[in-house]
Amino acid sequence: MPPKKKGGKKGKKGGKKGDKDDGGSAVGEKSGTGGKELNELSKEFFLIQVKDLEQRLSRYQKKCDELSISNAEYEEKYKQVVQDRKEIVDFLKKSLEQRQDDISDLHDRLLGLQQAKDTEKENYETQLTQHKxxxxxxxxxxxxxxxxxxxxxxxxxxxxxxxxxxxxxxxxxxxxxxxxxxxxxxxxxxxxxxxxxxxxxxxxxxxxxxxxxxxxxxxxxxxxxxxxxxxxxxxxxxxxxxxxxxxxxxxxxxxxxxxxxxxxxxxxxxxxxxxxxxxxxxxxxxxxxxxxKMITARARQQEVVLEELEAREQDYSQLEEDSSDIRKNNEELIEQVENLEEKTSSLEDKLQQTETEKHEAIAAKERLEDILTAAAYTLKQATTETDTDDPSVAVKRETMIDRLLLVLNSAALLGKAPPPSDFFKQRPKFLWHHWQPSRTPLN
Missing domain, CATH: 1.10.287 (Helix Hairpins)
Known part of the structure; x- marks a missing residue:
């Protein structure tokens, strides 16, 4: 395992240092006594750090679950919104196409009627002029x-x-x-x-x-x-x-x-x-x-024709008004579609932001799990070593403590835990009061 290898290297370095020193046994005893006190405090510190990290992990897990539920709800809402948007867009497209077809038909009809009206008007004006x-x-x-x-x-x-x-x-x-x-x-x-x-x-x-x-x-x-x-x-x-x-x-x-x-x-x-x-x-x-009498009758017929032309012109003006109303309705529908698209894009942005937060929370959770796993492994390795007189064990514990400090510093740098110096500001009695040296292995 990687921690053992690192510990081994440090042990070798410690051994080399022990070989270089003339009073190796005296230094070993002193380091054994200091290491024991430091291990007691370190265990308490690491247990508190682990508990804090576990609490943070539970909070992040809860937040992750909430974000997952919220993400699922947002996904359902997004799917519903997308489905509604699709249906609305399809309906509006069909309505718009139908309105456009109606407008084109009415426009063609209007053009045909306008041309027919102009032709009839010219013919009737020519006939009327000739008759006059x-x-x-x-x-x-x-x-x-x-x-x-x-x-x-x-x-x-x-x-x-x-x-x-x-x-x-x-x-x-x-x-x-x-x-x-x-x-x-x-x-x-x-x-x-x-x-x-x-x-x-x-x-x-x-x-x-x-x-x-x-x-x-x-x-x-x-x-x-x-x-x-x-x-x-x-x-x-x-x-x-x-x-x-x-x-x-x-x-x-x-x-x-x-x-x-x-x-x-x-x-x-x-x-x-x-x-x-x-x-x-x-x-x-x-x-x-x-x-x-014939001229009078023809003049009356021309008057009737002129009245019909005026009525047709009124119909043409009514058709133009209807076409303008249809254009306005189409513009309103287009604005509604644009508003729906803007709302959909905002919902997509919110969903993407939620997914980003979810991924960040999952990544933080995974980092915390890695940190807790490393801390638990280190503590397990530290508590399983029972021989405190062995200098290599003391060196290993120092190495493990350094590793735990490194892990905690990395958690503090990530903003997921307080710095280790805050734990040492507490009193040792309090640490010993909360620590139970059961020497049970951590799961």
Whole structure:
């Protein structure tokens, strides 16, 4: 064993020193007596040192066990945290990927709808501009036509007034003509009747006169007969003159009636022409009204389309707001993931620190165990040597004591035990009181 070898070497050195000294036996006895007292004190000191080291060892063992339990708990927590983190990260990644897919789909849909909206807007704006231009042209054309038709209508109304006046005059003239014709017929009838009556009367008178003349012919001479004939001829001439005047008057009335009939025909033709013009104007107005209704309907359709476009634009703005909200949610989720990663890293740091402390405690425990093992072995070797008169035994004990001091100094240097000088400050009685020299071997 290494302690025996070291002791042997020191024993050889002690032997060599004993060979060099002339009074070897006297020195051996003195060293034996001093060694015995020193061994008594050293044993007490080493026992106290061992007890202190055992207490420290038990404390470090307890602390190591606590650290082991804490380390196990931290490992369980760490595993749970890692598992939770993994699940949370997986869930957040899936949510983030789903949100990103949704955002990309919504973005693509938004771009498609935006392009469709822009295309439709351009088409509708082009159509609306064209319709406005066409409507303005039709409106201007219809306005000019309406102005022309208004002028014609006003002239037509004037013509209607003139027509009514002419028709009234024509009716008055017809009434007058009819009355004149009735008067003329009555006059003719009266004249004819008067002529017939006069003729009958004259005939009767002539017959009577002829009879009278025939009766008186014989009585009256040729001179009287000539006067009656002359008077009859004059009356016939005056009647013929009156009949000629009446026939001329009748011709004039007939001519005037023909003229009135010609004027009536002309006015009727003008009225028919004006009525046809009025019908054409009414048809044009009706067609213009249809065109205006069509333009109004198309304008209303364009308004409906514009309202739909405005509604779509509102939908687009709502979609943009939703996408911004989703982006904000994703940013919050990313921040949560970063916070979880920071917490996980802090827990990892704590776990690593705990493991470091655990390893340090285990290393300290192992060093203390080595120190205690060396101290116990040294004490065992020191107590098993019973022959105190042998100089080599005394040298071995001194060597063991030096070794124990070296061990204790190394423990003090490591900070795991007090320096050996502190033990010598105590009183020997106290040391002897706590030490029981049973000389039992230490296990």
């Amino acid at each position: 231009r066409e409507s303005q042209e039709v409106k201007d054309r219809l306005t000019s036509e309406n102005m022309i038709l208004g002028g014609k209508l006003s002239s037509l109304e004037e013509f209607k007034v003139q027509k009514e006046n002419l028709m009234q005059k024509f009716a008055d003239m017809e009434t007058k003509l009819q009355k004149q014709e009735e008067d003329h017929n009555e006059t003719i009838y009266n004249l004819e009747r008067k002529a017939v009556v006069d003729k009958d009367r004259l005939k009767k008178e002539m017959v009577l006169r002829v009879n009278n003349v025939a009766a008186e012919f014989r009585k009256v001479s040729n001179k009287q007969m000539a006067d009656t004939t002359k008077r009859n001829i004059r009356e016939n001439v005056s009647i013929n003159a009156q009949l000629a005047k009446m026939s001329e008057k009748t011709k004039e009335l007939v001519q005037e009636n023909d003229d009135l009939r010609q004027n009536d025909k002309k006015q009727k033709m003008q009225i028919e022409q004006l009525e046809s013009i009025q019908e054409e104007l009414a048809k044009k107005n009706h067609s213009n009204l249809k065109v205006l």
